Amino acid sequence: MGRRGPGALPQVEKREQYARLIAQGFSSLEACRIVGINPRTGKRWRHGRTITTRDGRKLQYAPVVSRGKVARREISDRYLSEEERVRIADLRKTGAGVRAIAEKTGRSPSTISRELRRNRDPGSGQYRPFAAQKLAVQRRARPRAGKIAADEVLRQFVAGRLEKRWSPEQICQALRREFPDDAARHVVHETIYQAVYRPELGGLPRELPSRALRTRRRRRRPHRRPGERRPNGITAMTMLDQRPAEAADRAEPGHWEGDLITGECNRSAIGTLVDRASRFTILLHLPGRHTAEAVRDALIATLSALPAPLRRSLTWDQGKEMALHAEITAALGMPVYFCDKASPWQRPSNENTNGLLRQYFPKGSDLRVHTADDLAVVAAELNARPRRTLGWDTPARRLSL
Numbered sequence: 001m002g003r004r005g006p007g008a009l010p011q012v013e014k015r016e017q018y019a020r021l022i023a024q025g026f027s028s029l030e031a032c033r034i035v036g037i038n039p040r041t042g043k044r045w046r047h048g049r050t051i052t053t054r055d056g057r058k059l060q061y062a063p064v065v066s067r068g069k070v071a072r073r074e075i076s077d078r079y080l081s082e083e084e085r086v087r088i089a090d091l092r093k094t095g096a097g098v099r100a101i102a103e104k105t106g107r108s109p110s111t112i113s114r115e116l117r118r119n120r121d122p123g124s125g126q127y128r129p130f131a132a133q134k135l136a137v138q139r140r141a142r143p144r145a146g147k148i149a150a151d152e153v154l155r156q157f158v159a160g161r162l163e164k165r166w167s168p169e170q171i172c173q174a175l176r177r178e179f180p181d182d183a184a185r186h187v188v189h190e191t192i193y194q195a196v197y198r199p200e201l202g203g204l205p206r207e208l209p210s211r212a213l214r215t216r217r218r219r220r221r222p223h224r225r226p227g228e229r230r231p232n233g234i235t236a237m238t239m240l241d242q243r244p245a246e247a248a249d250r251a252e253p254g255h256w257e258g259d260l261i262t263g264e265c266n267r268s269a270i271g272t273l274v275d276r277a278s279r280f281t282i283l284l285h286l287p288g289r290h291t292a293e294a295v296r297d298a299l300i301a302t303l304s305a306l307p308a309p310l311r312r313s314l315t316w317d318q319g320k321e322m323a324l325h326a327e328i329t330a331a332l333g334m335p336v337y338f339c340d341k342a343s344p345w346q347r348p349s350n351e352n353t354n355g356l357l358r359q360y361f362p363k364g365s366d367l368r369v370h371t372a373d374d375l376a377v378v379a380a381e382l383n384a385r386p387r388r389t390l391g392w393d394t395p396a397r398r399l400s401l
Helices: 012-023 028-035 039-047 082-093 098-105 109-118 129-139 152-163 168-178 189-197 292-303 325-332 348-357 372-383 395-399
Strands: 049-052 058-061 255-262 269-275 281-284 313-316 336-338
Touching: 012 028, 012 039, 028 039, 082 098, 082 109, 082 129, 098 109, 152 168, 152 189, 168 189, 255 292, 255 348, 269 292, 269 348, 281 292, 281 372, 292 325, 325 336, 348 372, 372 395
Parallel strands: 255 313, 313 336
Antiparallel strands: 049 058, 255 269, 269 281
């Protein structure tokens, strides 16, 4: 194989043109587009780099040095600029008051008042625009360690509860009970979410998003609307609008919401039942196929063990697994009500619980590997968690089964 030809010639002219554009105030991205280079190349030119050759030598490429005017970092118009501070100082010297300065600069009087108060020169106590600009720049927010990373006790408490699959909101309430007199350790749930998704600021392990959070996502994403389902041919359905009013207001236990969570390619499933009043959860073991016959048998076997006052009604979606709903009603004396198509919000407690259960039974997994005892352990753990909607009581205590 012959020797390879010479590489590309050094882009000296483009580098000099890039430097001139940066000096004129263009951003790096704009300069790269004008010159015709990759943005990564422009970044290396601007900040410099060190290359180690095959023989071990290190070559230093100096950063681009702007000649003449130095480009300023663009900041939002909501902040006062240096020019505005000069004008404020000039108007202040003429004896203008706060409201007069605000009217002439187009700013709020509170903004002017705060500026004159916070950014006075520390030595003379007078308002000097360039000293005020320097103080404002020094005070500007920069990336720093978050509240959880700075407190070892707080970090261990949060990480420990996340390992137990507590939600950030549950952890926030527990912090207020654990440290009632220490407000510095009271955080909101968004603080915990940010610490989880930005471990460099929160100090938490990097694997937490996929292991501890219920969505198992490493990045935050918006929710998507579910698509409509196909007709299933269930006959003689009693729709949700005919359900008793006492079921809707959650005043009494015994009104249940049900559904299936499925595994890989819908080949396996687990039945889920949630009491609307107490949020108590029962899991149905479906080791084989989740046909209408299998779901009927599991529901009758599980719910028949409950006292009659706890078998008031059952609400389900229009899945084919409820084709034998009339036989369930006859065996349990428990009417079955159906939601409208593609309306999961009509079973809110059950949908929320299904989301919690995905921490234990991930999507795409084979749910047939879980035994009935495994399901009982998961349900017991879920029923022992404090819930905000219950005033931070637990479903187990509310139902007292």
